[in-house]
Amino acid sequence: MKGRYLLTYLLSYAALVLFAVQVHAECYNGTGFFDPYEAYSRDVTWRQCLADIPVDFVAESAEIELKARVKNWGWHYPKLQDLLSSNTNIFNIPENFVCSLTPSTHPEENEFYTIVCSLQPHQIQWLLDDNCLYFKMDTYGGTYYLGYSTLTVCGSVPSENPGIDIEKDTNGYDADISPGPSILEGDQVEWTYVVTNTGDVVLSNITVTDDQGVTVDCTQSSLVPGSSMTCSGSGTAVAGQYANVGTATGGSPKGTSVMDADPSHYYGEAKSQGKVSPGIPLLLLED
Numbered sequence: 457m458k459g460r461y462l463l464t465y466l467l468s469y470a471a472l473v474l475f476a477v478q479v480h481a482e483c484y485n486g487t488g489f490f491d492p493y494e495a496y497s498r499d500v501t502w503r504q505c506l507a508d509i510p511v512d513f514v515a516e517s518a519e520i521e522l523k524a525r526v527k528n529w530g531w532h533y534p535k536l537q538d539l540l541s542s543n544t545n546i547f548n549i550p551e552n553f554v555c556s557l558t559p560s561t562h563p564e565e566n567e568f569y570t571i572v573c574s575l576q577p578h579q580i581q582w583l584l585d586d587n588c589l590y591f592k593m594d595t596y597g598g599t600y601y602l603g604y605s606t607l608t609v610c611g612s613v614p615s616e617n618p619g620i621d622i623e624k625d626t627n628g629y630d631a632d633i634s635p636g637p638s639i640l641e642g643d644q645v646e647w648t649y650v651v652t653n654t655g656d657v658v659l660s661n662i663t664v665t666d667d668q669g670v671t672v673d674c675t676q677s678s679l680v681p682g683s684s685m686t687c688s689g690s691g692t693a694v695a696g697q698y699a700n701v702g703t704a705t706g707g708s709p710k711g712t713s714v715m716d717a718d719p720s721h722y723y724g725e726a727k728s729q730g731k732v733s734p735g736i737p738l739l740l741l742e743d
């Protein structure tokens with residue numbers, strides 16, 4: 457038996473570890489909105505946007521790659537100089553780049569060169585704020601063709617594992633199968649509906665319904681992972697076998713719906729007939 461407990465423990469632990477690290481890496485690209493661009497003794501500014509980044513995306517790094525060609529050799533090689541946030545609050549605040557690869561010598565005529573620059577954390581935040589940034593290249597004379605510019609942000613998207621559980625009791629009995637507890641006809645019946653968030657994300661818009669029209673009162677409509685609430689309903693016992701099913705539904709932050717249902721039963725002892733065994737029909741004898 458000890459070995460079996462150990463195995464169960466190890467399997468539970470492995471499941472927890474797998475559960476905890478379910479994130480997957482993602483990279484998103486955006487290409488600058490320009491045609492091959494000819495710049496002569498003037499700076500080049502362009503806007504670059506990323507599309508379709510999930511709202512819960514956690515960025516870890518971002519970089520911009522710029523490819524340009526020198527037509528007429530200038531005094532200096534051009535360099536990616538400034539980054540301008542397109543967020544209106546901080547627009548026009550120039551930010552120098554941290555470039556991991558900058559040409560150390562003047563490029564030759566007609567030579568393509570590439571610069572790769574890393575964005576700093578607060579620049580990445582600007583990018584996530586509205587998915588777009590303005591870039592500026594200083595050219596210092598000469599003629600340059602801007603070939604392309606690619607903006608890439610990499611990070612992770614937390615995966616969702618939403619789950620919900622409901623356990624419904626009649627007068628404190630789970631009573632999933634009939635007949636359930638015996639209750640005298642006309643007595644008060646108390647139903648409890650314990651709803652638990654069994655997933656790893658917050659559930660909201662939680663509703664609990666009863667298929668026999670019992671009014672179910674809950675104290676809250678959202679649950680953090682691992683937490684529970686007890687909802688309740690009440691009614692008057694009727695004679696005979698009775699069954700009702702409680703159903704709980706909820707929604708994850710990404711809009712996934714989860715649902716669970718649980719039944720409970722009771723057997724209503726008819727007042728006028730005294731004790732009646734379930735399943736045995738009454739015989740009415742006629743004269």
Ligand SMILES: [Ca+2]
Nearest residue numbers: 621622623718
């Ligand atoms: Ca259940």
Ligand SMILES: [Ca+2]
Nearest residue numbers: 623630632718
């Ligand atoms: Ca149950």
Ligand SMILES: [Ca+2]
Nearest residue numbers: 624630719720
């Ligand atoms: Ca039950």
